[in-house]
């Protein structure tokens with residue numbers, strides 16, 4: 001009867017909620033444990049300047065070495081880490097590891113004048129003293145600020161344009177670089193591009209995947225590249241997997257590419273080997 005099915009529906013809804021809350025609680029416990037036991041590992045994906053054919057940077061990408069599940073990717077846990085604000089200590093770990101690794105590369109005379117790019121969640125900016133953390137890690141690692149790039153999404157900027165403008169100007173004043181990640185995928189206005197001290201636009205892989213055959217992706221990619229050129233900011237395409245995509249981006253004067261065509265994200269020693277062998 002209708003009454004029964006109504007009851008079942010309620011039952012189902014209740015169970016689903018319970019399991020969702022349960023998942024949240026266990027995730028929070030697991031992430032807390034993972035921080036304590038240092039189960040996180042940072043991988044580095046090479047960024048290649050396609051005009052000079054040279055490795056010019058690396059994006060730090062976190063992975064979780066879970067004792068039972070093996071290697072867990074950020075899509076599985078970053079949103080939980082943000083919700084529980086554990087992204088703040090996790091983000092500090094990333095910053096520490098990445099700055100030290102970049103300093104090591106400079107000392108080895110690799111990636112000189114290059115950058116290490118770090119993804120920053122809006123939670124880290126809003127609920128922690130990111131500026132102080134960055135100053136501390138730059139001092140500890142003795143990395144020069146020009147070698148550090150912060151990747152932010154448009155959604156963070158759009159949440160509060162005035163507030164984020166102040167924060168980003170303070171970050172810029174340290175001498176570090178700012179990139180807009182996943183450009184074009186968020187709810188945004190182009191207006192902020194005029195006022196913000198941005199160094200780089202990252203073309204999201206969802207616009208790269210259809211290149212060069214998908215007309216819509218072609219139109220969007222060309223538009224972002226024209227915008228980057230006009231604004232005199234660097235452009236990088238992410239998720240480049242094929243020669244054809246690379247050739248299109250080269251033809252359209254994209255500065256850099258990052259993707260499986262060259263390499264997936266690598267462990268520190270693998271990354272060092274990659275640069276040494278890159279010619």
Ligand code: C2E
Pocket residue numbers: 045060061062073074075078087091094119120121151181182205238239240241258259260261264265
């Ligand atoms: P993102 O910053 O846009 O990073 C690019 C993602 O594309 C990475 O996924 C990378 O492994 C993947 N990728 C690179 N080249 C290719 C390719 O050729 N083909 C395909 N299909 N994928 C490619 P990953 O490492 O799984 O990271 C996913 C997202 O998680 C990142 O997207 C970033 O938003 C977030 N994330 C990663 N590390 C951190 C971190 O340390 N802190 C924060 N807050 N977020 C992070």
Ligand code: MG
Pocket residue numbers: 059119151181
């Ligand atoms: Mg990124």
Ligand code: MG
Pocket residue numbers: 181182202204238
């Ligand atoms: Mg991205």
Ligand code: MG
Pocket residue numbers: 182204205238
């Ligand atoms: Mg992306």
